[in-house]
Amino acid sequence: MGATKTDHFTDEQNELAILTKALGHPARIAIIQYLMKVNTCICGDIVNELPLSQPTVSQHLKELKNAGLIKGNIEGNAICYCINEVGFEKIKVFFSQINLHLEKRKNECC
Numbered sequence: 001m002g003a004t005k006t007d008h009f010t011d012e013q014n015e016l017a018i019l020t021k022a023l024g025h026p027a028r029i030a031i032i033q034y035l036m037k038v039n040t041c042i043c044g045d046i047v048n049e050l051p052l053s054q055p056t057v058s059q060h061l062k063e064l065k066n067a068g069l070i071k072g073n074i075e076g077n078a079i080c081y082c083i084n085e086v087g088f089e090k091i092k093v094f095f096s097q098i099n100l101h102l103e104k105r106k107n108e109c110c
Contacts, residue, residue, distance in 0.1 A: 016094050019087055022067030027052060027060045032069065032083065041073065041080035 006014050022028060027050060034049050035042060046061070047054045061081060064070045068087035072079040 016090065018067050019069060019091055022063050022069055023091075025060065025063075027056070028064055031057075031060060031064060035070065035081065035083050041075075041082040044078060046081070 006017075009017075023032070030050055031046060034046060038045070047057045050057055052060075061070065061072070061079075065072050065081075068084055070081050070087075071084045072081050074080075
């Protein structure tokens with residue numbers, strides 16, 4: 001079997017791509033913003049905050065969890081979610097590197 005295109009990139013590049021792709025939908029941004037606002041683990045409240053059906057919200061939560069941007073703990077019949085600091089730290093480092101690069105190169109590009 002041949003190599004997939006992701007095999008041509010580093011583990012870090014593939015991981016950052018997964019993290020940033022998970023943020024590539026406005027519903028997922030809204031979920032992250034809501035989790036930041038409430039600053040606690042949330043179970044069913046997320047569905048009440050978004051103009052989306054419960055299965056759609058669940059799919060977005062699954063994508064965020066699989067990417068490592070949120071954590072979920074089972075409490076009874078519900079899964080309670082909160083932000084996963086580890087995933088966002090990786091994004092923070094990446095964008096900090098970009099910001100540092102841009103600050104060094106001010107007005108040096110076309």
